[in-house]
Amino acid sequence: MAKAVDILLVEDNPGDADLAREALENSKISNNLYVVEDGVEAMAFIKRSDKYANAPRPDLILLDLNLPRMDGREVLSEIKKDDYLKRIPVVILTTSKAEEDVLRSYNLHANCYITKPIAFDQFMKVVESIEDFWLSIVVLPPNGAKQ
Numbered sequence: 001m002a003k004a005v006d007i008l009l010v011e012d013n014p015g016d017a018d019l020a021r022e023a024l025e026n027s028k029i030s031n032n033l034y035v036v037e038d039g040v041e042a043m044a045f046i047k048r049s050d051k052y053a054n055a056p057r058p059d060l061i062l063l064d065l066n067l068p069r070m071d072g073r074e075v076l077s078e079i080k081k082d083d084y085l086k087r088i089p090v091v092i093l094t095t096s097k098a099e100e101d102v103l104r105s106y107n108l109h110a111n112c113y114i115t116k117p118i119a120f121d122q123f124m125k126v127v128e129s130i131e132d133f134w135l136s137i138v139v140l141p142p143n144g145a146k147q
Helices: 014-024 039-046 072-080 099-107 120-139
Strands: 005-010 031-036 060-063 092-093 112-114
Touching: 005 014, 005 039, 014 031, 014 099, 031 060, 039 060, 039 072, 039 112, 060 120, 072 092, 072 099, 092 120, 099 120
Parallel strands: 005 031, 005 060, 060 092, 092 112
Antiparallel strands: none
């Protein structure tokens, strides 16, 4: 049996977090979803510091841009400049359609940029398509690989 995929969702909107959780619970791929509400918590989780000392290294990060304390752009920048973390795929999942956010995210090496739909059924389809692509088709880098 394949190892469950560890997914970190960085999302400050509880409703969107619940929708993502619901969509991933029905997933064909075994996964563990971890949710944090802001960028500071995200970095603590990813770097396994403080209360997250025993957290798994995420196989995939779903990152909102507009977060309290430390925004998603800063989180993305921190991840992608760290040699140990930069291979973790980061999917931007945000309400922003601003061209500057899209360009800046890709300039910071986001793996893809997805605008969250407003409608429930469309949001569920987006999360399912992320699951289908990132968990079924893509070969993720080995967890903990240093090279």
